[in-house]
Structure formats: structure tokens, C-alpha cells
Amino acid sequence: MFDSLAGSETPEEAKRIESNIEAIWLQSGSPTADLLTRRALDAFQRDDHSAALTLLTAAIDAAPKHAEAYNKRATVYLVEGHVQRGLLDIRQALRLEPRHYGAWVSLARIMEQMGDEATALEAFRRGKALNPYIDEIDENIERLELIVRGREI
Template sequence: MAAPRPLRSLALAALAALLSTTAQARPAPGAAAPQKAQAPVTLDELYARLKAAEDDAEAKGIAKLIERRQDRSGSATVDLLTERARQAMSGGDLPLAIELMDRATTLEPDWSEGWNRRASVFWRLQDHASAIADLKRTLVLEPRHFEAWAALGRIYQSMDDKPRALEAFRRAAALYPRMDNLQSAINRIAPDVDGRDL
């Protein structure tokens, strides 16, 4: 027995509404599927992209991303101490900058960038031995810290220790081949260390 006409019309209207809603929810043919949220890029991926970068602008952008990650100490107190140390350095108060970075590295001894920053202050104070010690500590904590390798190279170069300078510059170049002035520094030192072609 057929359903009464008003009931059948109501059922057909409900079915049409349901089909219309389903069609709207489904993407049109050829339309891009909705994108899933992407996982954050890891440091390992950033270092791989830095090494493979095909132009200077791309490499600099990736290097900045890496440096931003390294800048995170994980502690608001340490970040404040580090910012105050930066201000003290800018104002020429290097002893205060050292004191502040001493506190930062005491609070967060596993933060590689803290040691790298303290090394920069020691370098400004012409304390090469302390700067080298802090850079080596940086590199124990993060062996891919290309800025620390480059800084180590510059310090050894200033001490006329060309073999160590060349090794440090080459380690930096292996991580960041397009780093500013790095290849020219290697080209200047390499003949004295490796020997000149006859």
C-alpha cells in the first residue's frame, strides 16, 4: 500500500536535503583535498635542507630558522639573563655580560647556545682560551652548530694556528656550504696547510 501523498512528499524533501548536504561536504571533482596539519620541521630536516640549499637566499633563510631554534633555552629566566647580557655587550659592559652568561649557563648547562654566547663575550675580551673552551662545550652539546665552528676557526686563525683554523672552517662548511666568507677563508688557508700544487 502506497504512503499517503503528503508523507511521501515530506520523505522526498528530507532525502533531497540529505543528498544536498552530502554533496556540499564532498569536494568537487578536481578540487584539492583538505590538507592535514603538517608536523613541525625537525632540526635534522633543517640541517639537511641547509646542506642541500641551491642558492644563498634559501640557505640564509634556513640558517635563520636553525638559529631561532637554538636561541630557545627553555627557561624564561635564562632568556632574560641572556637578553640582559646582550644589552650589556652592546653597552660595552663586558664583565657584566660575562657574569650574566655565567648565571645562564649554570641554570641551563645543556643549552648549547648559552656557551656559544658566552664565548662571544670572551672573544671580545681577547680571552682566547676561555672562548675556545666555551666553543668546544657548545660543540659537545650540538656538533652541528655551524656558527661555533666558524667562530673557532676565526679564533685559531687570529692565533696563526692555520691547521686548526682550516679544520674548523671545513667543519662549518660541511654543515653550511653557502655561509658568508667561509669558502674564501678556506681558500686562503688551505694552500699553507695542505701544500701548494706544483
């Protein structure tokens, strides 16, 4: 599916493939972890971030190799302003699933926020290589290329 996504010719085709990949990512192999993750996503939708963090931590304890639970917990941490914790979880998600285009984009945004534009640019490029139709990916890459390379006179 990742080859199909990288080679998709339209945003609609990419979205269809993305949905399939993301549905698989939600499956940890542990019914307990899957239930906890679903409940965490529900809590997050209700803006109950404390419950979401507790549930995602429990999901990770039940399935420590479940990259998507780390990715989701990173999202909650970042929304809560815990950048370092979010960064640790994104890096763990990428160790477990290096093709996680969403985690690459999250890493890029964090690194840019921290002032590391070169690393941010590389992370955006890696995300785009996996999924060329990520929202605003080209604009982010162009903007960071100008910052990293500088403008020609």
C-alpha cells in the first residue's frame, strides 16, 4: 500500500489509500490495546486530554510496539504543550514504523518550532516521499528550502 500511496496520481486516490493504511495502523494485535486506543480517541474528541493520555499510556503498556499509540499520545502531548514528551513519542513511533508519514510531518513541525529548519525540511521531505498529498507539504518544503538554502541574489 505504501508504494501505491507514494505513486498515487490524485489526492482522491491518495486519501483512499491513506484510509486503508491508517485503519491498519490502529490495529495493535492486542484487543485490549485497541480498545484503550479507541477510548482514548473518543476522550480526545471530547477534549478530555487527561483521560486520553491515561488511556494511551495504558494502550502502550499493553502493546509496547504499537507505533500508532505513540503517535496518538504525541498528538495529545503536543496539544497540551508538552513538546519534549511529544517529541519522544514521535521518535518512538518512527522507530517502530519508519513509514509513518504523519509522524514525519509532526516531527518536522516540532523541529521547525525549535528552530532546526534543516531537520524540519528533511522530515517534511521524508513525509512527502511516503505520501505526496499531505496537506500543504509542498508549501512547507518550499518555505524551508528558502530558509535553509537562503535566497539567491
